[in-house]
Amino acid sequence: MSQFAHLNERMVEITARYPKSRSAVMPLLHLLQSDQGAVTIDGIRAVADHLGLTAAEVTAVASFYTMYKRRDVGRHHVGVCTNTLCAVLGGDAVYEALAQRLGVGHNETTADGEFHLERIECQAACTHAPVMTVDWEFMDNQTPQSAIEVIDQLARGESVESTRGPVIRDFNATEDTLAFPDDGLAGAGRPVDDIMLAGLKVAQELGMTAPSGHHISREG
Numbered sequence: 772m773s774q775f776a777h778l779n780e781r782m783v784e785i786t787a788r789y790p791k792s793r794s795a796v797m798p799l800l801h802l803l804q805s806d807q808g809a810v811t812i813d814g815i816r817a818v819a820d821h822l823g824l825t826a827a828e829v830t831a832v833a834s835f836y837t838m839y840k841r842r843d844v845g846r847h848h849v850g851v852c853t854n855t856l857c858a859v860l861g862g863d864a865v866y867e868a869l870a871q872r873l874g875v876g877h878n879e880t881t882a883d884g885e886f887h888l889e890r891i892e893c894q895a896a897c898t899h900a901p902v903m904t905v906d907w908e909f910m911d912n913q914t915p916q917s918a919i920e921v922i923d924q925l926a927r928g929e930s931v932e933s934t935r936g937p938v939i940r941d942f943n944a945t946e947d948t949l950a951f952p953d954d955g956l957a958g959a960g961r962p963v964d965d966i967m968l969a970g971l972k973v974a975q976e977l978g979m980t981a982p983s984g985h986h987i988s989r990e991g
């Protein structure tokens with residue numbers, strides 16, 4: 772029996788959502804990751820067989836997106852944005868503090884398997900820079916001290932709320948939500964605040980509008 776037989780029912784459920792089965796490749800990879808902690812070669816073959824694709828086609832997707840991990844990242848994935856805005860506002864210092872606290876570098880996991888540290892790209896959250904993510908939940912406006920406190924709380928087994936509301940679970944649980952975004956948790960918390968909407972408010976006050984797609988294509 773396949774080592775993925777226990778996932779069959781959920782794979783069928785995910786695939787049934789799409790008019791073309793190959794569109795299910797990304798949520799299926801998240802499902803695998805939630806079960807295995809990583810996207811393994813055997814997992815890639817299982818998804819390919821399920822969707823009637825080649826292993827090379829599934830590998831092309833799995834290797835393109837950095838959210839798919841080829842090695843087990845452990846219990847908690849900790850991402851620190853070190854792109855320009857976060858970096859100049861303190862992201863580099865947050866990263867260095869966490870690297871020192873955890874004793875690991877970029878893309879490394881602590882020996883006890885509890886934390887994996889990664890420098891991540893812009894999370895489209897620059898309004899709250901510098902940001903870090905824990906299991907892809909946002910921790911906004913971090914300092915080296917606040918970031919270390921989050922890690923220490925999780926290490927002590929304490930419940931930690933992300934700055935936008937949802938409680939941090941673990942990497943595999945978040946991967947399950949990414950496979951099944953209708954589990955009721957995707958919209959949990961406070962995904963939008965006044966700072967994020969400030970530009971929109973100014974645009975509305977000034978009566979600004981975006982050109983229509985029709986206009987763009989005619990001009991183009």
Ligand code: FES
Pocket residue numbers: 852853854855856857858892893894895896897900901902
């Ligand atoms: S640069 Fe860090 S969220 Fe944009």
